[in-house]
Amino acid sequence: MRVMVLVKATGDSEKGFSPTPETMEMMEAMGRFNDELEAVGILVTADGLKPSSDGKRVAFNGSSRTVIDGPFTEARELVAGFWLWNVKDMDEAVAWVKRCPNPMPGPSEIEIRPLYEMSDWQ
Template sequence: MRVMVLVKATADSEKGFVHTPESLEMLEAMGKFNDELVKAGVLRAADGLRPSSDGKRVAFDGASRTVIDGPFTETKELVAGYWLWEVKDMDEAIAWVKRCPNPMPGPSDIEIRPLYEMADLMPSSSD
């Protein structure tokens, strides 16, 4: 089972990365955690995202396309980083997330979302 593990943005992450002893300690802890994921054969991809102020959105309305400059409001709805994992089931993904160092100073959320597999999208022979 493939899952995308989304680190939700915070007001701090939207300010951009600031080199502090705490942020560097967090990066080191996250690097160790990522090494564990690699050794376990779970990690497929991972990255942190720059703040939404560096981003763009493209809004679609029929044939129309409108480019919107960041920053974007509703920080709690933004993503600050992600992993792509291969796990046996959601319980394994939850267990890994519970071991993860806190990715942000203060409170933060991590969301786990299963990816569609081709078999999920194709009609079964019994349909």
């Protein structure tokens, strides 16, 4: 089963990355975690996202398209990073997320969402 593991944004992540000793230690811990995921064949890809101030949204309404510049409000509803994993089931995904180092300097959340598979459409 494939899952998208989403690191939810925080006020800190929306300020952007600054290489402090704390953030560098956090990134090193996350690198070790990613190495572990890769070693057992779970990790497909992973990356961090720049703050929403660097992003854009495109709103659709029929044939109309409206471009909206970031930053976007409600940091807790945004995504700061992601993994794509191949796991046997949701329980395995949860177990791995529980082992993950905290991805933010303070309180944070990680969301796990299964991807649609071809078998879901049959």
